[in-house]
Amino acid sequence: MKFGGTSLADITAMERAAGLIAAEAKRGMALAVVVSAMAGETDRLDGLACKAGLLDDSRNGRRDYDPVMAAGEQISSGLMALILRRMGFDARAWQGWQVPILTSGDHACARILRIPENPLGQAIDGGEIAIIAGYQGVSDEGAITTLGRGGSDLSAVAIAAALGAGRCDIYTDVDGVYTTDPRMVPQARRIDQLCYEEMLELASMGAKVLQTRSVGLAMNSEVPVRVLSSMMAPQGDNPGTKIIGEEQALERQVINGVTADFAAARISTLGVPDEPARTALMFKALARENINIDMIVQAPSRAPGAANISFSLSEADLARAQEVLAHLSAEIGYDELHADRSVTKVSVIGIGMKSHAGVAATMFQTLADENIKIYNITTSEIKISVLIEAQYTTLAVQALHSAYALDQSPSPEEGR
Amino acid sequence: MKFGGTSLADITAMERAAGLIAAEAKRGMALAVVVSAMAGETDRLDGLACKAGLLDDSRNGRRDYDPVMAAGEQISSGLMALILRRMGFDARAWQGWQVPILTSGDHACARILRIPENPLGQAIDGGEIAIIAGYQGVSDEGAITTLGRGGSDLSAVAIAAALGAGRCDIYTDVDGVYTTDPRMVPQARRIDQLCYEEMLELASMGAKVLQTRSVGLAMNSEVPVRVLSSMMAPQGDNPGTKIIGEEQALERQVINGVTADFAAARISTLGVPDEPARTALMFKALARENINIDMIVQAPSRAPGAANISFSLSEADLARAQEVLAHLSAEIGYDELHADRSVTKVSVIGIGMKSHAGVAATMFQTLADENIKIYNITTSEIKISVLIEAQYTTLAVQALHSAYALDQSPSPEEGR
Numbered sequence: 001m002k003f004g005g006t007s008l009a010d011i012t013a014m015e016r017a018a019g020l021i022a023a024e025a026k027r028g029m030a031l032a033v034v035v036s037a038m039a040g041e042t043d044r045l046d047g048l049a050c051k052a053g054l055l056d057d058s059r060n061g062r063r064d065y066d067p068v069m070a071a072g073e074q075i076s077s078g079l080m081a082l083i084l085r086r087m088g089f090d091a092r093a094w095q096g097w098q099v100p101i102l103t104s105g106d107h108a109c110a111r112i113l114r115i116p117e118n119p120l121g122q123a124i125d126g127g128e129i130a131i132i133a134g135y136q137g138v139s140d141e142g143a144i145t146t147l148g149r150g151g152s153d154l155s156a157v158a159i160a161a162a163l164g165a166g167r168c169d170i171y172t173d174v175d176g177v178y179t180t181d182p183r184m185v186p187q188a189r190r191i192d193q194l195c196y197e198e199m200l201e202l203a204s205m206g207a208k209v210l211q212t213r214s215v216g217l218a219m220n221s222e223v224p225v226r227v228l229s230s231m232m233a234p235q236g237d238n239p240g241t242k243i244i245g246e247e248q249a250l251e252r253q254v255i256n257g258v259t260a261d262f263a264a265a266r267i268s269t270l271g272v273p274d275e276p277a278r279t280a281l282m283f284k285a286l287a288r289e290n291i292n293i294d295m296i297v298q299a300p301s302r303a304p305g306a307a308n309i310s311f312s313l314s315e316a317d318l319a320r321a322q323e324v325l326a327h328l329s330a331e332i333g334y335d336e337l338h339a340d341r342s343v344t345k346v347s348v349i350g351i352g353m354k355s356h357a358g359v360a361a362t363m364f365q366t367l368a369d370e371n372i373k374i375y376n377i378t379t380s381e382i383k384i385s386v387l388i389e390a391q392y393t394t395l396a397v398q399a400l401h402s403a404y405a406l407d408q409s410p411s412p413e414e415g416r
Numbered sequence: 417m418k419f420g421g422t423s424l425a426d427i428t429a430m431e432r433a434a435g436l437i438a439a440e441a442k443r444g445m446a447l448a449v450v451v452s453a454m455a456g457e458t459d460r461l462d463g464l465a466c467k468a469g470l471l472d473d474s475r476n477g478r479r480d481y482d483p484v485m486a487a488g489e490q491i492s493s494g495l496m497a498l499i500l501r502r503m504g505f506d507a508r509a510w511q512g513w514q515v516p517i518l519t520s521g522d523h524a525c526a527r528i529l530r531i532p533e534n535p536l537g538q539a540i541d542g543g544e545i546a547i548i549a550g551y552q553g554v555s556d557e558g559a560i561t562t563l564g565r566g567g568s569d570l571s572a573v574a575i576a577a578a579l580g581a582g583r584c585d586i587y588t589d590v591d592g593v594y595t596t597d598p599r600m601v602p603q604a605r606r607i608d609q610l611c612y613e614e615m616l617e618l619a620s621m622g623a624k625v626l627q628t629r630s631v632g633l634a635m636n637s638e639v640p641v642r643v644l645s646s647m648m649a650p651q652g653d654n655p656g657t658k659i660i661g662e663e664q665a666l667e668r669q670v671i672n673g674v675t676a677d678f679a680a681a682r683i684s685t686l687g688v689p690d691e692p693a694r695t696a697l698m699f700k701a702l703a704r705e706n707i708n709i710d711m712i713v714q715a716p717s718r719a720p721g722a723a724n725i726s727f728s729l730s731e732a733d734l735a736r737a738q739e740v741l742a743h744l745s746a747e748i749g750y751d752e753l754h755a756d757r758s759v760t761k762v763s764v765i766g767i768g769m770k771s772h773a774g775v776a777a778t779m780f781q782t783l784a785d786e787n788i789k790i791y792n793i794t795t796s797e798i799k800i801s802v803l804i805e806a807q808y809t810t811l812a813v814q815a816l817h818s819a820y821a822l823d824q825s826p827s828p829e830e831g832r
Contacts, residue, residue: 011467045491051427052495053502061501064509064547068494071487075461078484079468085477086469093480097513098558131480142514 002156023234037072103137150211271335295376418572439650453488519553566627687751711792
């Protein structure tokens, strides 16, 4: 079981979470529980650390950032263990170095390398509820490390994998993964089950309910994950969303979700001499700066022997990309460079796409019916993304949500 | 060097402390620095832990209190290391388990058992400034332990002893130990030097500047301690108070300090049948409840064959002591029991008392001149304490401060 910060806002919220843990324990479950820092604590500590001197970006400079940040989860693990003991359960707090959760030495963004099954497994087999501080580990030098934002999801999946747990339940402030953002589409529905690959795409595309890395780890280690609400009563109906392997899925929806990534941006270079070396120069220079580019479109320019090249990228990288290209304007030889922040990347995601034709056609027809212009397109085995003008985002998402019949509940499934 | 919470109130205060550390480093000192939690943090964490469930008083119940509390020092150690690195120094944060500071498993009040000289010593020899989280250690079971309130002083002295440090400087919000409380006696002066024994008595009698246990450890391990201000400029005059062995003291004041303990209380039992077994029963019952009693006076009662027995104790124990004695009223056979909270224990302390006659006479004469009645008296080799009515406390302390010539500076001492 993993509880996020909003489920641990204060002692009252922690007591509600403890009730959910107690209910599982009473069902006879052997439990490992991963906790995040209390809501707001990570931001508070990060603010202090930045003020103290996180300017130093060296590995040693960031080394002492990690004990500051890890303290947030240390506090909530101790508090949760105290609450459960008061309720009569045998609980114990575990810090990353105590488990130990062995990580690389990349401070503030460490990778989990290995979690020995013992002594944690022994304690749990002995009847203890293990309350594990998320987001943290220990390097082979014995230094406290942290895993980056959202790292407690990663801790939870890694511990579930190490213990061979039957399930990894991620408790959060929503009751599951939705077909799309309910603030945008009131008809959005909770999804009953998703494949890892679909969840990976949903998480990458901005569904904030699960950290992307943790989904990848769950997929690789085949840990069944469930996303569910921490606000429900312990005995209430709380099915959440199951995230499982493709082969375990009883029934596949063609499309399971529609996402909108507002943090997309677009750069267009007009009148680039149509020589492969120019294009290569452009994309090599961006790659050298670690700027990921996404959808590329090349079209003939009005000028003879020239092309217009446009691509999408993350808004956060836009200014740097403009700089890189401005610096190389002579070598690339473009006439004009346009940067556009007012674009959105809308995606439809579904593992069923692999075996269903016509998914792309439905998407293009739907957007055409709404007179929404598509700038760029990219596809993968289970996802189609298009770049559109930001002002049409809600219109596009609502239309696609209806077009793929996500407004209606799927046929009832028994025994799941 | 050790910095308390008020010296670490926020990042600005921590930067001032870092300036003092930097100044010592520039003088070529090899440095271990112990830090407390930021001001208010320990209270905040204790409040959360109590709310979570510190009601369980068992050893396992308190076990998970300690990771919560230790987080405060973990945060400030990381922040201080970040600040010093930003200033260009090679600093590193050390948690109790990393040093390791090996303690007993008595959670929330652990005793330090042993601090291996390495790897801490190696890191310092290698040029690093070690920033050590105070107040905490690790048990032989690998659990985080804490040392009780004021425990960072203990950490500092223990680490100084383990490293064979030439000095242990305790930075605080006052510029040294005073002859008495300056709020009570404006003529109070900073004391240049004190023997461990004197400091131990001063600390036990309510001078809050140093934790009592840390003074005892300094005495046993012969670590020279200095108490000084963290508010001074790094290059300014900041002599503080030196606390050293009796044999190192160049000149001994007869009396070095006058203290007033307002937390004293007094119980009188009147008309107790004058049989040793009755008195023994009374004090055994109190001892069984861990109630420390201090000054005992037995005087003949008006009733024939009976005595009045009065004793002083800590105000915190008063209610429990009354309960114990009420429960045994028949067996002890007293006529009346009076409890009095409005008493103060005033003490004069000085190692020179050992070789100077007339110290007690001066005390009694001074109080008699002010018409202050003495209820009870107790003496040790270097201390005389009297119990008086609380309303005369300031008058008594001021009169004694003058009578022992503490208002004037001692003759100037060279080379100290």
